[in-house]
Amino acid sequence: MTERPVRILVCDDHAVVRAGLLALLHSAPDIEVVGEAGSGEEALALARKTAPDVVLMDLQLGAGIDGVETTRRLRATSPAPHVLVLTTYDTDADVTRAVAAGATGYLLKAERAEDLFTAIHAAARGRPALSPPVADHVMSRLRDPRPTLTPRERDILAQLAHGLPNHAIARALFISEATVKTHLRRIYDKLGVDTRAGAVAVAKEQRLLS
Helix, strand or coil: CCCCCEEEEEECCCHHHHHHHHHHHHCCCCEEEEEEECCHHHHHHHHHHHCCCEEEECCCCCCCCCHHHHHHHHHCCCCCCEEEEEECCCCHHHHHHHHHHCCCEEEECCCCHHHHHHHHHHHHCCCCEECHHHHHHHHHHHHCCCCCCCHHHHHHHHHHHCCCCHHHHHHHHCCCHHHHHHHHHHHHHHHCCCCHHHHHHHHHHCCCCC
């Protein structure tokens, strides 16, 4: 008795990207595409109607809820589909947020078609599937789960969490704005992010804020 095809829903806000993915997925006889969505809200609605085994999820979805929040809501449904993230972003913050939201796998869009198909079947069985660079991020985080920040970096991070701009942080800590920018670059590097919002999000997840 042959196994039934894996039922998959594609969620990406770029129509051209979706078209390419759909063409690729339709070429696999053991994968059945049951729908496509251009937003997180649309993916949630379609998942309720089509009951996919796997949702192929982009992280950045334009206006509305992002891929991480969509993943979290999908995993809270019953029956809950597995979510395989397919994105161009591989920072520690993105990986951590997606996995914490319940993503079964995390792939980069540069992967080969064969690797994507393998990951889809692994995700359908609830098995983790990670791109090599993403696996490196995860192993690094497991070895050293909490980034080491200096007392001054923690002070600046706390000010960031209050939404203060650089010049206000400089005044509050009695340092120059140039010094604030230098510390911010180091904080971003340590946390694996490139935005203020990303730094605050990771700091909260890692309980780096007192």
